[in-house]
Amino acid sequence: MKAPSVLSRDEFNLAAEGFVRGSQRGTTRELDLRSTITDGWSWKKHSSFTHLCYLHRSRRTALVPEHDKETEYQDDMEDQIQSEFDASEAVVPELRVVTMQQYVAWSATYQLPGFYFTMHDASGTPVPLETIYRSAFFQKSRSMIAPPETTGIPAIFDRTQRDQSRLGGGDNAQFPVLAQGDHPVLGTPCWVFHPCETSAAIREILDELVGDGWTGSEGDLVRWLETWFMVLSSVVDLRL
Amino acid sequence: MASSAANTGSAKPLLQFTPFSSTVQPAFWHELTNLKIDVLRLSQDAIPIHASYSIGRAVVDRETGMEVALGCNLVVSGDAFKDPKDVKPAPNSVTVRGVLKNFNTIEDFKNVNKQEMFNNTAKEMWAKTLQTGDPSHLFDFLLITFADLKKYKYYYWFAFPAFAASPPWEKQGEWAPAVDVVPIKGLEAIHKAIHSGGSDSSIAAALLAKPSANDPTAYETAPLNKFSDFFAGTPGEKRFVVFPDPSAHSQHVGWPLRNILTYILFNHHQTAAISPSSPLNIIAWRDIDTPSSSSHPPKSLYIKAYVPSLPDTSAVPAAVGWEKNPAGKLGPRMADLAPMMDPKRLADQAVDLNLKLMRWRILPGLDLEKVSGTKCLLLGAGTLGCYVARTLMGWGVRKITLVDSGKVSFSNPVRQPLFEFEDCLEGGKPKAATAAERLKKIFPGIDATGHEFLIPMPGHPIPPQSVEQTKKDVAQLEKLFDEHDAVFLLMDSRESRWLPTVLGAAKGKIMINCALGFDSYLVMRHGARESITPEGSTRLGCYYCNDIVAPADSLKDQTLDQMCTVTRPGLASIASSTAVELLVSLLQHSKGIHAPSPPMAGSGGQQVDTNSEEYNSVLGLVPHQMRGYLARFNTMLITGAAFGSCTGCSETVIKAYESEGFPMLLKAFNDIGYLEKLTGLDKLHSEGEAALEAVDWDEDDDDM
Numbered sequence: 050m051k052a053p054s055v056l057s058r059d060e061f062n063l064a065a066e067g068f069v070r071g072s073q074r075g076t077t078r079e080l081d082l083r084s085t086i087t088d089g090w091s092w093k094k095h096s097s098f099t100h101l102c103y104l105h106r107s108r109r110t111a112l113v114p115e116h117d118k119e120t121e122y123q124d125d126m127e128d129q130i131q132s133e134f135d136a137s138e139a140v141v142p143e144l145r146v147v148t149m150q151q152y153v154a155w156s157a158t159y160q161l162p163g164f165y166f167t168m169h170d171a172s173g174t175p176v177p178l179e180t181i182y183r184s185a186f187f188q189k190s191r192s193m194i195a196p197p198e199t200t201g202i203p204a205i206f207d208r209t210q211r212d213q214s215r216l217g218g219g220d221n222a223q224f225p226v227l228a229q230g231d232h233p234v235l236g237t238p239c240w241v242f243h244p245c246e247t248s249a250a251i252r253e254i255l256d257e258l259v260g261d262g263w264t265g266s267e268g269d270l271v272r273w274l275e276t277w278f279m280v281l282s283s284v285v286d287l288r289l
Numbered sequence: 290m291a292s293s294a295a296n297t298g299s300a301k302p303l304l305q306f307t308p309f310s311s312t313v314q315p316a317f318w319h320e321l322t323n324l325k326i327d328v329l330r331l332s333q334d335a336i337p338i339h340a341s342y343s344i345g346r347a348v349v350d351r352e353t354g355m356e357v358a359l360g361c362n363l364v365v366s367g368d369a370f371k372d373p374k375d376v377k378p379a380p381n382s383v384t385v386r387g388v389l390k391n392f393n394t395i396e397d398f399k400n401v402n403k404q405e406m407f408n409n410t411a412k413e414m415w416a417k418t419l420q421t422g423d424p425s426h427l428f429d430f431l432l433i434t435f436a437d438l439k440k441y442k443y444y445y446w447f448a449f450p451a452f453a454a455s456p457p458w459e460k461q462g463e464w465a466p467a468v469d470v471v472p473i474k475g476l477e478a479i480h481k482a483i484h485s486g487g488s489d490s491s492i493a494a495a496l497l498a499k500p501s502a503n504d505p506t507a508y509e510t511a512p513l514n515k516f517s518d519f520f521a522g523t524p525g526e527k528r529f530v531v532f533p534d535p536s537a538h539s540q541h542v543g544w545p546l547r548n549i550l551t552y553i554l555f556n557h558h559q560t561a562a563i564s565p566s567s568p569l570n571i572i573a574w575r576d577i578d579t580p581s582s583s584s585h586p587p588k589s590l591y592i593k594a595y596v597p598s599l600p601d602t603s604a605v606p607a608a609v610g611w612e613k614n615p616a617g618k619l620g621p622r623m624a625d626l627a628p629m630m631d632p633k634r635l636a637d638q639a640v641d642l643n644l645k646l647m648r649w650r651i652l653p654g655l656d657l658e659k660v661s662g663t664k665c666l667l668l669g670a671g672t673l674g675c676y677v678a679r680t681l682m683g684w685g686v687r688k689i690t691l692v693d694s695g696k697v698s699f700s701n702p703v704r705q706p707l708f709e710f711e712d713c714l715e716g717g718k719p720k721a722a723t724a725a726e727r728l729k730k731i732f733p734g735i736d737a738t739g740h741e742f743l744i745p746m747p748g749h750p751i752p753p754q755s756v757e758q759t760k761k762d763v764a765q766l767e768k769l770f771d772e773h774d775a776v777f778l779l780m781d782s783r784e785s786r787w788l789p790t791v792l793g794a795a796k797g798k799i800m801i802n803c804a805l806g807f808d809s810y811l812v813m814r815h816g817a818r819e820s821i822t823p824e825g826s827t828r829l830g831c832y833y834c835n836d837i838v839a840p841a842d843s844l845k846d847q848t849l850d851q852m853c854t855v856t857r858p859g860l861a862s863i864a865s866s867t868a869v870e871l872l873v874s875l876l877q878h879s880k881g882i883h884a885p886s887p888p889m890a891g892s893g894g895q896q897v898d899t900n901s902e903e904y905n906s907v908l909g910l911v912p913h914q915m916r917g918y919l920a921r922f923n924t925m926l927i928t929g930a931a932f933g934s935c936t937g938c939s940e941t942v943i944k945a946y947e948s949e950g951f952p953m954l955l956k957a958f959n960d961i962g963y964l965e966k967l968t969g970l971d972k973l974h975s976e977g978e979a980a981l982e983a984v985d986w987d988e989d990d991d992d993m
């Protein structure tokens with residue numbers, strides 16, 4: 050049998066659980082996925098509907114300085130605490146850090162795992178879309194932008210460039226498209242890469258890897274998900 | 290010379306610690322909101338919460354290639370209110386406990402005696418940990434909050450109490466690789482112990498290590514509170530205190546070490562016997578993967594630290610630790626979750642995103658801000674007005690003003706999508722205001738208003754007692770023109786378009802005109818007035834110009850009932866959408882109001898390339914007129930030049946209005962022959978009678 054281009058919910062659940070177990074054990078993988086891509090994922094279940102599950106992890110990166118924005122502070126409260134000099138405190142300039150909550154959840158519409166994420170600053174305030182695509186998570190996609198005229202929008206957000214890159218046959222040929230949607234389990238607003246374009250790429254890779262040897266075992270399913278991560282990591286820097 | 294000697298001699302090599310910096314996940318604020326609404330209500334009791342920190346990470350900035358340490362983070366997640374025993378801790382993290390105090394008002398939050406709260410927290414930590422010898426409360430923290438639930442804003446302030454040693458800890462040398470003093474096999478053993486040693490955590494917050502008596506490359510470990518037993522008989526240089534370090538900075542380690550050292554100093558000082566000649570070996574654990582010489586070279590650091598003299602271990606040391614805000618000051622922070630939680634903000638973002646995606650995916654050159662920033666005045670809130678307003682909203686237009694003198698009648702709701710049956714009761718609500726309210730219901734982000742007044746018309750004399758009111762109405766209309774960029778003529782009579790046509794030409798506004806027949810429609814844009822038309826370009830006509838010069842051949846066989854109130858129901862939405870799209874195409878054309886209209890096929894005999902850049906915006910052509918025929922389901926593009934004696938847009942008329950003002954308008958309203966005399970049209974009339982009759986585009990409304 051050849052590898053499928055879609056996964057059922059049960060298959061996704063099996064694959065994801067196996068994936069998390071493997072990443073915790075540090076199992077050697079067949080696919081050369083960097084451990085930073087597979088690290089830190091936990092398997093979460095809906096509190097009442099336990100078959101609704103998703104992978105989650107939290108990743109931080111420093112913000113590109115040009116997009117630092119001062120937020121409001123309550124200045125009138127600052128003198129309440131006497132600031133005594135503390136010689137043992139290291140003076141380290143604070144970096145603007147953004148946190149990306151990454152989720153992999155199964156989409157019933159596409160019968161595929163989808164990559165959902167939110168991005169917020171240290172206070173929990175969501176950051177604007179401009180900051181999202183200028184963050185290091187999308188540095189790779191940003192570098193694919195043709196420099197002149199374009200509005201500075203990464204190829205993932207731009208169908209014309211996407212099509213060009215597909216024509217060019219580069220390794221980023223299959224670009225998912227960013228959209229706003231609700232997390233399929235949590236129901237909270239999230240950004241999501243439309244999974245519709247990923248399945249062809251996964252199939253292509255798996256056909257090369259397993260050929261007709263697909264059995265649908267847990268190992269195969271984990272490999273399927275690893276391939277999915279590999280495709281995703283051409284858009285989002287998952288090594289951060 | 291002398292100075293460098295003085296430097297090394299006097300500057301104390303202090304051991305320095307990077308303070309925790311808090312990261313709050315949005316889910317925490319969601320949970321706090323629920324808790325406040327469902328459980329806490331007005332209670333200001335302290336609530337136990339928990340947080341976690343992980344081994345510090347540095348990221349490589351791919352632009353500069355430099356490693357950037359990400360700070361010493363303490364993360365509070367949506368699980369913070371649950372019992373830590375019920376929560377699966379995140380991999381590689383230490384769970385710490387804290388106390389949350391939420392205040393009901395910003396004043397309470399501001400005025401509470403923070404120093405006292407802090408001191409109480411520190412005292413409790415002291416009592417729980419340093420007096421009992423149980424180190425599990427070494428990393429407790431305090432969080433005070435005020436949740437402004439109406440604005441989705443959360444004010445908060447963390448404190449991470451650390452007991453300050455006096456005199457402070459000093460170091461010998463700089464932080465160096467731990468592998469220099471502990472063999473890789475020892476590091477492996479420590480890694481394993483850290484990962485199996487947490488109670489609520491996935492890793493232990495601190496542990497002790499020493500080389501095994503039998504095999505000095507193998508290491509034995511023990512929990513922190515076993516310090517005295519575990520190290521009894523072990524010489525100082527073989528005692529190692531290990532802690533997972535949330536800092537990734539090369540020379541500063543994380544905050545937790547401070548209280549670990551205090552604990553050792555106060556609870557185990559006899560065994561520890563720390564002094565400059567007998568320092569403590571500290572390992573800042575920074576390895577996430579099992580260290581191995583091949584695949585994961587160890588990253589953990591090592592140093593020797595000591596206190597110059599023992600502090601008075603009977604007195605409680607002072608504590609420090611309020612978090613600074615991003616401005617670097619001791620003050621609270623604020624989270625603004627409105628973009629995530631405020632339904633209005635969510636709608637706003639969704640509208641913008643839809644449009645942005647259109648731009649990003651299809652038309653990178655599309656200037657959306659130009660469209661959404663265009664202030665639109667809709668004269669008429671009937672079928673056309675309703676559909677035009679909705680389509681404008683779809684384009685992200687944020688300011689829409691409607692003018693109509695009518696009330697909603699029973700025939701309206703089925704054809705006019707902004708009205709409902711209820712609006713017709715008790716004589717009907719005013720159409721313009723009702724339509725504006727409905728727009729806000731559909732999308733709260735819109736700035737919509739409605740004005741109820743009649744637009745005076747030429748040939749409809751104003752009775753003397755109404756002159757003052759008419760003057761006011763005209764002044765109101767003039768003001769509205771000044772406040773908007775584009776005006777849509779969507780009224781139900783031909784004559785009522787005259788005054789707006791004159792005002793639009795005089796004030797240089799974008800004028801979009803839309804009229805319906807039974808199964809045909811006209812959508813057109815007015816040309817700019819002569820005095821501002823660039824030299825060499827053809828000035829396009831207005832609604833009234835085309836009465837005369839309209840291509841009669843295409844229309845002769847059309848019978849349009851001038852009093853017509855009957856149109857095919859689908860016509861209005863087609864015409865309205867066409868009108869809005871015409872505006873958007875015009876806005877995207879570099880010449881805007883002066884954009885040339887594509888020459889008509891066959892006119893003048895020569896072929897013109899309408900694909901040329903001259904005629905196209907990113908959205909394509911910007912025609913002057915479109916006439917659509919449902920009977921044939923086709924649309925004709927028409928370009929008509931301005932007519933020099935036009936009663937609506939000729940310089941004669943506009944200048945008369947500009948120099949005389951309202952009295953000139955009054956003459957036009959009252960005197961049927963005035964405009965024709967003014968423009969010399971009366972002379973043309975005898976010749977052009979037939980032509981004038983032939984054209985009439987009109988009447989949108991169903992309820993005349």
Ligand SMILES: [Zn+2]
Nearest residue numbers: 831834935938
């Ligand atoms: Zn005219």
